[in-house]
Amino acid sequence: MRTSLMTELPELALLLRDLRRRQARRRNRPELTYRQLAAETGWSLGIIAGYFGGTALAPTDRFDILVTLLDATPAERGTLATIRDRVQDSRRRGSWRLPIPRQLPGRYAPLAGRDGHLAILDDVRGDGAVLMITGMPGVGKSALATHWAHRRAARFPDGQLHLNLHGFDFPHHPADPATLLGEILDAFGADTAHRPTGVAALAGLTRSTLARRRALLVLDDAHDAEQVRPLLPGAAGCLTVITSRNPLTGLAATEGAQAVMLGPLSLQEARDLFFRRLGPRRVAAEPGAVDQIIADCGTLPLALAVMAGRAVAHPTMPLAALAGILHHTGLDALSAADTAADVRAAFQRSYQALDARAAALFNRLGNHRGPVLDAAAATRIGGFTPAGSRMVLAELARTGLLVEQAPDWYAMHELVRAYAAETRHPRGSDRVAHHEQC
Secondary structure (H helix, E strand, C coil): CCCCHHHHHHHHHHHHHHHHHHHHHHHCCCCCCHHHHHHHHCCCHHHHHHHHHCCCCCCCCCHHHHHHHCCCCHHHHHHHHHHHHHHHHHHHCCCCCCCCCECCCCCCCCCCCCHHHHHHHHHCCCCCEEEEEECCCCCCHHHHHHHHHHHCHHHCCCCEEEEECCCCCCCCCCCCHHHHHHHHHHHCCCCCCCCCCCHHHHHHHHHHHCCCCCCEEEEECCCCHHHHHHHCCCCCCCEEEEEECCCCHHHHHHCCCEEEECCCCCHHHHHHHHHHHHCHHHHHHCHHHHHHHHHHHCCCHHHHHHHHHHHHHCCCCCHHHHHHHHHHHHHHHHCCCCHHHCHHHHHHHHHCCCCHHHHHHHHHHHHCCCCEEEHHHHHHHHCCCHHHHHHHHHHHHHCCCCEEEECCEEECCHHHHHHHHHCCCHHHHHHHHHHHHC
């Protein structure tokens, strides 16, 4: 018998991974994915990933389903069950602890600007604080949250969690709070044997699990306050950072959440982004081209990052050539096969979340040339009543396609306006027809 159970959990994971590979070879097909295993066993993706990665305990229920899926022999089943039971017994005796979760994603490209926003985040301590980073699509909310979380991870020695809430990830639906609560509990090794199923009960168990911990939760891409509220730990030592296109005013009203709203970069911050990505020599050689790119990107961080990435990928291409392509092709120059680096796709995810009336007004806003839009203009453009116009404008603001600057006054970014003009084509008309049929 091994002297350290810390070595047995990785050994269990190694055996499971070997079975998964062998089963795939034997049946001449790809290995079963974690998602497939989760669907067949009824366990969450977090349990499956931790189980096969050697960082989570094996639940005692449905273990036979898993080993059957992996075509384990009777002898292999016995070995797996023996190791699993020893780890479970050791945990119940308190002689072994799960690793502390460290789930922050990799750092983004160098962050430009945002010093003031980082200072605001730095000033907030635990005491159950909730911070919201909000703003339009492509403004760099996730980049800021991830950068700050890495920089201040040491403040939270009991773990840092990152959950993608898929709030605006069409065609996927926003993640279910019960599923998300299960992932939090899995990360901290909460027992699965007698876990409740309802959202309220799971939320209570999660708060109890985090009650004496100092942990950081990053809830990325939230859809609305109702999705987020059950996930808030409330523990004095915990801090929750939420990113969303939705202003989430309900959380500010009921949970005392503090808001950090991001807008496009300043001209100097945008130049600094290019300096950091391309180096001062290349930027200094073509300052006019850099300023043209910045202007046509409207200083939107995602658009700037896409153009900087193109320049990095083509080190011998003149920046003036890239500037010309962007100036003449617009959003086409800011598109990519990787939807995470595609400005049009970022706007489309918000557009797909609109109801029929908001989509219809958005279709028409591509021709609105004023810097701001008020309820009276929306009434004139969309043919709504004044009350209806306010509701539609609020819907567009909830998805980040408009930004409310003052009561009943909204601004639209130049690139969003260009996308709105595109939606007047058949693709946009089909979109509205789909809304009206639903």
